[in-house]
Amino acid sequence: MVAVATSEQRQSYSIRLGTHASCVQEIEQQQCCRKLNLSIMETGTLEACVPRLSQFCKMGFYAKHIFPRLLDWALGNPQMGKYRRRALEAAYGNTLEIGFGTGLNLPYYPQAVTQLTALDPENMLAKRVAKRIKESPVPVTFVQLDASGRLPFADATFDSVVTTFTLCSIDRVSAALSEMHRVVKPEGVYLFFEHGRSRDPRTARRQDRFNPIQNVIGCGCHVNRPIDALITTADFHIETLEEFMMPKTPQIMAAMYKGIARKLSIKN
Numbered sequence: 493m494v495a496v497a498t499s500e501q502r503q504s505y506s507i508r509l510g511t512h513a514s515c516v517q518e519i520e521q522q523q524c525c526r527k528l529n530l531s532i533m534e535t536g537t538l539e540a541c542v543p544r545l546s547q548f549c550k551m552g553f554y555a556k557h558i559f560p561r562l563l564d565w566a567l568g569n570p571q572m573g574k575y576r577r578r579a580l581e582a583a584y585g586n587t588l589e590i591g592f593g594t595g596l597n598l599p600y601y602p603q604a605v606t607q608l609t610a611l612d613p614e615n616m617l618a619k620r621v622a623k624r625i626k627e628s629p630v631p632v633t634f635v636q637l638d639a640s641g642r643l644p645f646a647d648a649t650f651d652s653v654v655t656t657f658t659l660c661s662i663d664r665v666s667a668a669l670s671e672m673h674r675v676v677k678p679e680g681v682y683l684f685f686e687h688g689r690s691r692d693p694r695t696a697r698r699q700d701r702f703n704p705i706q707n708v709i710g711c712g713c714h715v716n717r718p719i720d721a722l723i724t725t726a727d728f729h730i731e732t733l734e735e736f737m738m739p740k741t742p743q744i745m746a747a748m749y750k751g752i753a754r755k756l757s758i759k760n
């Protein structure tokens with residue numbers, strides 16, 4: 493088995509690890525891996541790949557410089573913008589966005605939104621995001637925080653809470669949903685647009701198998717989370733739910749959940 497890639501190889505985003513046909517096949521199936529050029533996989537087992545990938549992906553350079561750019565590119569195309577606009581059209585008033593990322597939702601908030609609090613534990617692509625915030629018609633306050641801890645907002649502060657492509661990434665997602673539930677007003681809305689677990693059992697099994705790898709290369713992203721179940725378990729009632737497969741997307745990432753949820757009760 494060949495040792496972990498040299499720093500030169502890592503810098504060119506190629507990893508040489510060992511040989512195992514099923515591992516190569518499993519990984520090469522995934523577009524996102526190909527984009528990272530993780531195609532030269534030669535190791536014992538899929539499981540053996542994961543810690544090695546983890547070493548590579550958790551390196552500061554990848555997480556700080558490569559991943560945010562990939563994210564911005566993959567989620568920032570005009571087609572995605574159309575989905576974002578539709579997902580956000582019911583937002584109004586004082587709004588909280590959890591998992592702000594690179595601010596890709598900013599152009600799509602409706603005029604009814606009067607103030608946006610944008611929360612994320614990372615401060616990705618700071619210059620690019622600052623420009624987006626400056627150009628946003630909605631006043632934005634950025635808060636660098638983990639949403640699964642106690643949020644610094646009183647109960648029932650926000651008219652709208654928003655997540656897009658975020659429930660997949662929050663480590664303690666139920667704790668974050670519980671906080672979102674606490675800070676949204678009783679009459680407020682929670683708008684979500686998320687990828688998650690496929691209804692097709694075969695695809696779901698593939699998602700389960702690929703999840704450990706995605707978790708590493710996607711900096712904490714899970715492909716197999718049952719989004720609707722997570723939301724309802726957090727005491728939200730799902731008022732509308734649209735499920736569809738995102739076009740031109742690998743099957744394991746394509747199951748989309750878009751909808752509006754409201755509080756069932758006020759949790760303390």
Ligand SMILES: C[S@@+](CC[C@H](N)C(=O)[O-])C[C@H]1O[C@@H](n2cnc3c(N)ncnc32)[C@H](O)[C@@H]1O
Nearest residue numbers: 591592593596612614638639656657658661662
């Ligand atoms: C795939 S990105 C999506 C970014 C953005 N919402 C979008 O639609 O483009 C997931 C985001 O969730 C954020 N995130 C991860 N863990 C989080 C947490 N514990 N609390 C809040 N945000 C978190 C990440 O930093 C990242 O910005």
